[in-house]
Amino acid sequence: MASEVTELLDCLSAAADEAERQGWAYSCALALGLGGLAVALGRELVWFSDDTSARLADLQFVLGQGPGLHVEAASTVCEVPDLGRLLAQQWPQYAAGAEGLGVAALFVWPVHIGAVQTGTLTGYRRTPGPLTAQQSAQGWLVADALAHHVLNRWPAAGHPGTDIGHAGAVELHRAEVHQATGVLSVRLGVPLHEALDRLRAYAYAQGLSLTDAAHATLEQELPDTAP
Numbered sequence: 397m398a399s400e401v402t403e404l405l406d407c408l409s410a411a412a413d414e415a416e417r418q419g420w421a422y423s424c425a426l427a428l429g430l431g432g433l434a435v436a437l438g439r440e441l442v443w444f445s446d447d448t449s450a451r452l453a454d455l456q457f458v459l460g461q462g463p464g465l466h467v468e469a470a471s472t473v474c475e476v477p478d479l480g481r482l483l484a485q486q487w488p489q490y491a492a493g494a495e496g497l498g499v500a501a502l503f504v505w506p507v508h509i510g511a512v513q514t515g516t517l518t519g520y521r522r523t524p525g526p527l528t529a530q531q532s533a534q535g536w537l538v539a540d541a542l543a544h545h546v547l548n549r550w551p552a553a554g555h556p557g558t559d560i561g562h563a564g565a566v567e568l569h570r571a572e573v574h575q576a577t578g579v580l581s582v583r584l585g586v587p588l589h590e591a592l593d594r595l596r597a598y599a600y601a602q603g604l605s606l607t608d609a610a611h612a613t614l615e616q617e618l619p620d621t622a623p
Contacts, residue, residue, distance in 0.1 A: 400427045401534045405541045421445035424538050428531050430519035431499075435507065435542050436464065437515035443542060448497050452520060454605050455494065458596045461487035464516040467506045473532050474504040478524040500524045503532075505539040514543060576610035 404424050422445035425433045434444035434453045441457075444450045456462035463474045463483070476483050479500055484491040494502065501521040506513050517539040527535070573595070581591035599609035 401537060405537060408541055408545055417443060418445055421542075425449075425519060428519060428535055428538065429521070429527070430503070431522050433517060433519040433538075435515060435517050435539075437507065437543075440515075442515075448499065448520065449518070451497055451605065452494060452499065452502075452518065454607070455490060455497075458599050458606050459487075459489050459493070460596075461490035463487075463502055463504045464518050467504050467513075467516055472506075473527070473535065474502075475526055475532075476502040477526040480524075494520075498522050501526075503527055503535070505535045507539045507543045509543055517542065572610040572614060573606050576613035580613055 401424065404420065404427060408420065421433055421435075421443055425431065425445050432444070432446040432449040434449035435442055436453055439457065441450065441453045444453065452462075453464075456464055463476055467474050479491055479494055479502055483494070483502065499520045499522065501524050503519045503521075505517040505519075507515040507517055517535065519535065573592075576595060577588055577592045580586075580595060581588050584591065584594070586594070595609055595613060596606065598604075598612075599606045602609065604612070
């Protein structure tokens, strides 16, 4: 596995468009013994290997629950090898949602740029069980490589991406969420944080992804009386 991950890291720069980057991430997930993985920097989902990974990240953002929100130690991987037994005790809504996606185990690596934690790399499995020591170590390499790849392709101030939802060669998967939050804030006359809370509540109540709820807002389908 170590040589396979090293080979994948060596060819990372060749992943030019979103489809290629998604395929690269999926290959990394398989090499680490995972079903999929996603990378978030701050609140922004920037990279994921499959729909389940994206929905897990979205669910965490909507609920404000999940292991990725509580990863602090630079030398520690947050392991939830049996989601049904462990995660449900601390984050029951998130655990229920993750299990609904067929996820049985979660693993979160902190993503750092230098000494500063900038985000997380989250992997999942559909069967319970811990990481091996080698898988855990190789996950750190993938997390570091992705963090530097994303940072190097983030646009400098005054040089936005070519399209909404892009930042250089990085996809900003929550661009519509940020836009919809601003629209809802103006429409309802509430602060941005309250507008985002209402958008998240609507997404959860309707069983929508946050992106779909944002799209409804931008299309003026989200009622002003949303909770």
